[in-house]
Amino acid sequence: MNGGNLQEQLFAWFQWFHRHPEPSGAEHETTARIREILRGIGITVIDTPLQTGLVARVDGKSEGPVVALRCDIDALPIEEHSGLSYSSGNAGYMHACGHDFHLTAMLGAAALLDRRREALKGTVKLVFQSAEETGVGAKQVLETGVLDDVREIFGLHVDDSRAPGVFSVSAGPVSAAVGGFRAVIRGKGGHASVPHECIDPVSAAGQLIVAAQTIVSRSTDPFDKVVVSITHVQAGNTWNVIPQEALLEGTIRTLGTDQFKTVAERLGRICGGVDRISGAVTEYIWQCGAPSVDNDAALADFAAKTAESLGLTVMPAIPNMGGEDFALYQQRIPGVFFTVGVGSPQTTHHPGFRANPSPLGAAAGFLAELGIRSLERTA
Template structure:
């Protein structure tokens, strides 16, 4: 398929997906449409046990290496206000993170790879992943075992502020380790006129919120990025009653599990201090939701070269405190997560976010080149030649 036809085909797919956003693990229409378009393109769909999302395969030389390309397919509970003539038709739901762009680009890569299957040195698996936005889709996909034979994996995310078609990538961790916490402060409620007969959980919670701000500002190097935000406070029912309890929730983010764990443990110490000083009881729990992405340095260099060969501009990717569950694949499979500019007037997750569809065919070509090129390289020689430079 020539580039102009590919672009117009993908734009028509893209506007359909943009009109029909679905939340994590509810992507039934999206999955059905992806299936239909893959079948139309003659692409084999594997029998992976997934309720939503799917895994397809382009088989080249049997017994060759296996590479994977991943796109996420879920949308967000955001009411769209971007003024598009192909706006979301599902009230309260919007493709505000550009996953419609990702999955359309992967459909384009499927079309291109299908045409080139005879010259493919191995197998390329096409992974349309459900529920990236915090619902654990990557874990569900890994648990199917359908990626157990994959040698390398590549994925792509739109970048709002970058000009359309520019590729941004960097080695190492580019997306943060994301944790969440919950603090339930249990006091003793009563009459607001008699605070001395109560154990006021609001005052204790307020101390915790304020003191928590010092964990990073006073305890973590300014050169070591970390975030702690209290994002939810629930307490009380009216103005003259001291409530019995107060709930706090929030997030901790850093670029390593160790750093995040240290911050979370310090928050626990602040909670214990509040128990002591305010006479309340505190239930404190925290967990890691997503690990940092981890771009293999040699493969990152190779991916950048591949993009340049296709005539794309490549810039370094500034690390983000956002999370990305592509990290879970990278814990088992070497790979690269890269970004493509879509020139949006608003940031990701904003109701005014707009992914310019102009670089869809370029994204498709890049994904296809990564899947195919990695298979060829792995078949030739299991290591890229410049890896020797890093060996010492």
């Protein structure tokens, strides 16, 4: 395959994957197709207990360090309305987060690395990760131990807001530490005509909802980026009964992992305060799922310079408050997560999302080059 042919091949692969979106953790057809394409190129898939997704390896001619490139492969439970000729053929599912773009670019990188084995000063592992959207895929890959020998790791995501082919990379946090909370407010139910004989969990829930808004406005440094959203409220089932309980659920997001605990604990103290006023007893639990994707400064600089040397357009990253489980790799391995603009008319996770496939070749070339030069750095 020469450059032109590779781009055509990438478009064909991309359209196939776009037409075949599968849910997180059940990417069976996707995994089989990736396996088939890698076999066609002549690339070894490593034996792991992973049910879906896989890890492959490209070995150079000489022994050396190991680095990794990572993409995700799962789709979303969204009915597609993009108008694309190669729209989803699996009703109710759609590649609305561009993971089809990521995995196709990785297959392109695999083909390019295979052609340049002579130049490889070690091994590049290629991680095709399942279940990113549900936040469990990276953990499963790490638990297999297949990345224990990896010295540096690189991952990519599409950026709907930037023009096709604009790459973005920055040092420091670029995605949020994302978690959730649940507060069960236990009061004392009774007849709605005798509120003084009850402890009303609904009015307590109302106070809690309002007071929670002061976390960002009054308790957070204005220069910090924090989200506290209550997204689920449930209490009672009729008009003349004060219920026993009210339930609140929501999300906490902080750019940078350190602040997460502070914000979560602040909400816990507010629960305690509302309990004292209302007489209710609130059971409050929180958990942090993925930490922030936090790019290693030296590696971010290395990635930006590598992109520039390939003639690519590179800009500083636009941090976002979404979550991304690439962060879990970075807790063990120095790594960089970069984005590639795909100029979509709609955001990711929208039924009208359309990734422009024109930067597939550039993304594949950049990934391959990162692998090659990362081995040179760490050799």
